[in-house]
Amino acid sequence: MLALGCDHGGYRLKEIIKDYLDKKSIQYKDFGSFSEESVDYPEIAINLSEEVAKGNYDKGILCCGTGVGVSIASNKVKGIRAALVGDCFTAKATREHNDSNVLCLGGRVIGEELALMIIDIWLNTEFIGKHHTKRLDQIADYENK
Numbered sequence: 819m820l821a822l823g824c825d826h827g828g829y830r831l832k833e834i835i836k837d838y839l840d841k842k843s844i845q846y847k848d849f850g851s852f853s854e855e856s857v858d859y860p861e862i863a864i865n866l867s868e869e870v871a872k873g874n875y876d877k878g879i880l881c882c883g884t885g886v887g888v889s890i891a892s893n894k895v896k897g898i899r900a901a902l903v904g905d906c907f908t909a910k911a912t913r914e915h916n917d918s919n920v921l922c923l924g925g926r927v928i929g930e931e932l933a934l935m936i937i938d939i940w941l942n943t944e945f946i947g948k949h950h951t952k953r954l955d956q957i958a959d960y961e962n963k
C-alpha cells in the first residue's frame with residue numbers, strides 16, 4: 819500500500835497521481851492535504867513518513883511546489899530515504915542505489931506525463947543491494963548514533 823501526501827503546491831499533481839493509481843488498481847492512502855488552500859507541508863510530510871518508517875505503508879509519494887520542502891522534512895524521519903526526482907534516470911537510480919522509500923515531486927516544476935513516468939519507473943525498480951547496502955548502513959549508523 820502506498821502513502822500519498824501534498825501541500826497546496828502539490829495538490830493538483832497528487833490528484834493526477836491518484837487517477838493514475840486508480841487506473842492501475844494500485845492501492846493508496848491519501849494523507850492530505852485535500853484542497854489548494856495554503857497549508858504547512860512539514861506536518862503532512864512527517865506524518866506520512868513516520869507511517870512509512872513504521873512499515874505501515876510500503877512507500878510514500880509526496881508533492882509540494884518544488885518537492886524540496888517535503889523532501890527535507892521527510893528525510894528528518896529515521897529510516898526514511900526520500901528522493902526528490904525530476905527525471906527518469908534518477909527515478910531508476912534512486913531505487914537501485916539508494917533504496918529510496920519516499921518519492922518527492924515538484925507540482926509546480928514537472929509536467930504530468932513526466933511525473934507519471936517517474937512514478938511508474940520508481941514503483942517498478944528494485945534495490946540492487948551489493949556495495950550500495952554498505953552505504954545505506956553507514957547512513958543508518960549515523961541515524962542511530
Ligand code: RB5
Nearest residue numbers: 827882883884885886887
Ligand atoms: C508553498 O508555497 C511552497 O513553498 C511549497 O509547496 C514547497 O515548494 C516548499 O518547498
